[in-house]
Amino acid sequence: xxxxxxxxxxxxxxxxxxxxxxxxxxxxxxxxxxxxxxxxxxxxxxxxxxxxxxxxxxxxxxxxxxxxxxxxxxxxxxxxxxxxxxxxxxxxxxxxxxxxxxxxxxxxxxxxxxxxxxxxxxxxxxxxxxxxxxxxxxxxxxxxxxxxxxxxxxxxxxxxxxxxxxxxxxxxxxxxxxxxxxxxxxxxxxxxxxxxxxxxxxxxxxxxxxxxxxxxxxxxxxxxxxxxxxxxxxxxxxxxxxx
Amino acid sequence: xxxxxxxxxxxxxxxxxxxxxxxxxxxxxxxxxxxxxxxxxxxxxxxxxxxxxxxxxxxxxxxxxxxxxxxxxxxxxxxxxxxxxxxxxxxxxxxxxxxxxxxxxxxxxxxxxxxxxxxxxxxxxxxxxxxxxxxxxxxxxxxxxxxxxxxxxxxxxxxxxxxxxxxxxxxxxxxxxxxxxxxxxxxxxxxxxxxxxxxxxxxxxxxxxxxx
Numbered sequence: 001x002x003x004x005x006x007x008x009x010x011x012x013x014x015x016x017x018x019x020x021x022x023x024x025x026x027x028x029x030x031x032x033x034x035x036x037x038x039x040x041x042x043x044x045x046x047x048x049x050x051x052x053x054x055x056x057x058x059x060x061x062x063x064x065x066x067x068x069x070x071x072x073x074x075x076x077x078x079x080x081x082x083x084x085x086x087x088x089x090x091x092x093x094x095x096x097x098x099x100x101x102x103x104x105x106x107x108x109x110x111x112x113x114x115x116x117x118x119x120x121x122x123x124x125x126x127x128x129x130x131x132x133x134x135x136x137x138x139x140x141x142x143x144x145x146x147x148x149x150x151x152x153x154x155x156x157x158x159x160x161x162x163x164x165x166x167x168x169x170x171x172x173x174x175x176x177x178x179x180x181x182x183x184x185x186x187x188x189x190x191x192x193x194x195x196x197x198x199x200x201x202x203x204x205x206x207x208x209x210x211x212x213x214x215x216x217x218x219x220x221x222x223x224x225x226x227x228x229x230x231x232x233x234x235x236x237x238x239x240x241x242x243x
Numbered sequence: 244x245x246x247x248x249x250x251x252x253x254x255x256x257x258x259x260x261x262x263x264x265x266x267x268x269x270x271x272x273x274x275x276x277x278x279x280x281x282x283x284x285x286x287x288x289x290x291x292x293x294x295x296x297x298x299x300x301x302x303x304x305x306x307x308x309x310x311x312x313x314x315x316x317x318x319x320x321x322x323x324x325x326x327x328x329x330x331x332x333x334x335x336x337x338x339x340x341x342x343x344x345x346x347x348x349x350x351x352x353x354x355x356x357x358x359x360x361x362x363x364x365x366x367x368x369x370x371x372x373x374x375x376x377x378x379x380x381x382x383x384x385x386x387x388x389x390x391x392x393x394x395x396x397x398x399x400x401x402x403x404x405x406x407x408x409x410x411x412x413x414x415x416x417x418x419x420x421x422x423x424x425x426x427x428x429x430x431x432x433x434x435x436x437x438x439x440x441x442x443x444x445x446x447x448x449x450x451x452x453x454x455x
Contacts, residue, residue, distance in 0.1 A: 079353070083355050100305075
């Protein structure tokens with residue numbers, strides 16, 4: 001089951017992010033971003049920063065505890081550390097997106113997959129999530145202190161009663177889609193490097209299609225706003241900011 | 244859960260301080276020293292962050308910690324991993340058995356979301372953290388505040404992905420003890436939370452001890 005087609009007149013831009021790549025861009029309040037796992041098995045790590053005040057950023061703990069959840073899907077919203085909603089998950093055909101595991105680093109990628117530098121592998125070199133996100137953060141005057149736990153779209157990690165974590169392989173199908181509506185002007189930082197807990201011994205990150213399109217702000221009957229009473233208050237905080 | 248008792252006695256400690264509920268605490272712990280947090284009255288949540296003393300950007304990372312050990316709870320044997328992949332602390336004794344690192348600290352702003360808009364003006368852990376770093380003049384800023392440890396707090400995750408706040412499993416006299424693997428700055432907010440039933444709406448003091 002796919003999300004409804006996007007009205008071509010509303011599309012602002014569309015771009016394919018290759019596997020293992022990184023990218024960053026601002027997206028304005030009210031616009032949406034649709035992410036499509038083109039081949040299946042993608043991982044897209046994403047950080048959200050308030051574009052106009054970059055000390056305000058996505059906060060994993062506040063997002064999870066306000067909504068009593070360990071993962072994200074349609075209805076949940078992404079909270080900043082200032083009690084506001086950076087973006088809402090308005091559509092999802094995948095059902096579970098990891099919010100706790102963070103990204104791979106250079107040491108972990110080399111230990112798992114071996115060394116593949118630019119010198120020998122050119123643009124097929126192995127990149128890691130941490131360095132990828134740091135590169136994009138630096139482009140906006142941010143750095144290590146701003147690198148917090150991102151969301152890993154298309155990846156699923158469950159935990160047992162004893163707390164043991166389990167990565168679910170082949171979770172996202174080809175064509176899997178998730179859609180975000182931005183409630184604030186947001187800087188989006190992306191890396192399509194493999195999930196750090198992906199047990200596959202082969203470095204084979206998958207591409208993701210990005211489609212930004214014009215949308216409407218959340219109305220009073222909005223699904224995400226009314227998903228939980230906490231979200232109604234989160235939207236209230238956000239809308240007060242934009243008065 | 245690994246219940247391991249300590250052989251250290253309080254009289255041999257080089258530092259012994261009782262931190263009231265709602266107060267922040269910022270202190271250096273040297274490599275090789277042992278640090279104990281003692282839950283004096285039970286079910287207190289001790290929101291704690293660690294930073295490399297040499298590089299504040301190299302800080303406690305909840306994601307790296309749980310990923311490296313493959314488990315979301317902290318107890319004896321857990322290494323607290325930094326954002327650079329270094330070991331900050333190793334938990335060497337624990338009579339509680341489980342500690343949370345997903346729930347983060349309460350904040351004025353998140354309290355307004357979680358409980359009601361009017362709760363914004365209550366005391367909160369993030370305000371305590373900010374109070375401490377504003378006065379410490381040690382180079383820490385709001386951007387250094389990230390997902391912390393909640394010692395003595397029980398935040399179970401169900402297999403279908405629900406994050407729950409359960410009754411505490413700590414009790415009067417329970418403690419957790421850890422060895423510093425490098426020189427670290429420890430930043431604590433002894434939680435003043437009055438909205439969470441886990442401590443029976445009664446924030447209480449904790450005792451902090453350090454041994455050489």
